[in-house]
Amino acid sequence: MLRGGTVVRRFTILYASGFLGSGIVLLALTYLMSGVRLSVPADPSAGPRTSQQQIRDLRTRLADVHVQQEHRWVVASLIALVVMAVLSLLLGRLLAGRVLRPLRLVTAATRRISAENLHERLAVTGPADEVKELADTVDGLLERLEASFVAQRRFVGNASHELRTPLATMRASLDVAVAKPEPAAQTLALAGRLRTELDRVDRLLDGFLLLARAEHSAFADRTLLSLGELARESLDSRASDIAAKALDLRTEVGPTAWTRGSAALLSRLVQNLVDNAIAHNEESGWIRVAVDGDGSEARLVVETGGRVLEQDEVDRLGRPFERLGTARTGSEGSSGLGLSIVAAIVAAHGGRLVLRARPRGGLRVAVTLPSAAPEGDAVTAEVTA
Known part of the structure; x- marks a missing residue:
């Protein structure tokens, strides 16, 4: 018994109609492809025969015709069955796709909604099914x-x-x-x-x-910013700490990494990455800071040397209070929020954060943000700098 629900009834009616139509077409094809004349032709060369002989000849011919008819019927039925099996598959696919299309739309809309845009709703219209x-x-x-x-x-x-x-x-x-x-x-x-x-x-x-x-992603101070300039400012502000640890600093800053966002948050993002690279580095180690971009993305990469890390361990660094090699409360100079703040800022600006353990030791942090087209004067100033 069908319970109240138009989707259940729709599936039942559509598939029942499809198979009913397939059966009707199957019978029609079988009938058309198995048509046989049942008349028995007369033999003009035969002379008068007895009634019994004629009856025996007629029965023999009727048996032959019946065998031929059964053979044609079987062949026609097999051909029709194959044809209708293919048509039924196509018809079922078409009907199922048509009925399930609203579910696919709901699934796609649900996947687009995340913690950053929970205010969005599916708002599906249509019958109350x-x-x-x-x-x-x-x-x-x-x-x-x-x-x-x-x-x-x-x-x-x-x-x-x-x-x-x-x-x-x-x-x-x-x-x-x-x-x-x-x-x-x-x-x-x-x-x-x-x-x-x-x-x-x-x-x-x-x-x-x-x-x-x-x-919260609700900041109103969005402005055009150069990731290269933010990186230079952060490195300059920590020059003494870099020198104190005798770190080898390698920079590759291009002029095309422009993005639009909160100056305070993006500045903190870059500063946290630089601070993390210095604090969790070994004496006389190295830091590589690379900034580049194209027409669609602006990228910032910060790499450091050090001990070999497990990727599972690195994957947890984007969570609050997670640290490498120390207990949750065992770091004197770190709050354990550095990379989680970076992850939140990247997500708020519609970007991506990738943390990778380097095979030879150390950590690679890659930040990708949506690119923004700078004004002509800004480009000239960046290249000159």
């Missing part, structure tokens, strides 16, 4: 997910802002305690340790705020 019910269910799920993501980002942002006040109060209390005449050595030592931890918490809050902003 199972397909529309499925689409409405998916829309309801997307609405709940969007609300959950928004609440999470709002909580992270609000909590980070609210924690600024107690941090400032602690810093002020430390300054007051140290400013007293002849503070005890233990007080100075404790104040130094507390300042270090407060700085670490401060960096962690900065990371949370930036991560929440990047994941």
Whole structure:
């Protein structure tokens, strides 16, 4: 028994009609291809015979004709069966494709929706059948997910802002305690340790705020930017740290890597990659920074040497608080948010982030962003620089 649902009825009616039509055509072809005259021709050379002899001859001829008819019937049926099998496959494919087309549209629309565009909906129109019910269910799920993501980002942002006040109060209390005449050595030592931890918490809050902003993807300060210029600025700002570790810096910065986005976020992206390359490098190691682009993409690649890493280990670096070779809370100078912030900024700008363990040791980070056409003056300035 068919339950209420137009898709079920549509499938049943269409396929039943298709097979019924195939059967009718099969019978018609069999009838047309098996037509045989059953008349028995007279033999003019034969003389008068007895009735019994004529009856025996007639039966013999009728038997031969019957055998020929059965043979033709079998051949015609086999040919018709093959023809209708092919036609039934084509017909079934056509009907199934026509009925399932709305489901393919729903599937394609669902695949396009991710954490960055949860505000989009399928909004399927048409009769209130199972397909529309499925689409409405998916829309309801997307609405709940969007609300959950928004609440999470709002909580992270609000909590980070609210924690600024107690941090400032602690810093002020430390300054007051140290400013007293002849503070005890233990007080100075404790104040130094507390300042270090407060700085670490401060960096962690900065990371949370930036991560929440990047994941929200709602920044209005989009402007035309040169990835090459951002890379040069980041490397110049960390020149002393690079020299302190005796790192061999290799740069390949082209003039065509232009993109459009948030200057603050993209600057932080490049800075995080440079900081990561310095902090997780070995003494007297090397860093390679390459920037190039074409008409569709702008690319930034940062490579470092070091120990051989497992790809499974590297794949987790885009998640918050993931580090290489250390415990979750075991890094003094790192918040564990560097590459997760990079991943969020790249996603917010519609780009791709690829992390690869180099076969000979070290890490390769490749960022690809949508390219933007620069103005003539900007190109001239970039080439001159």
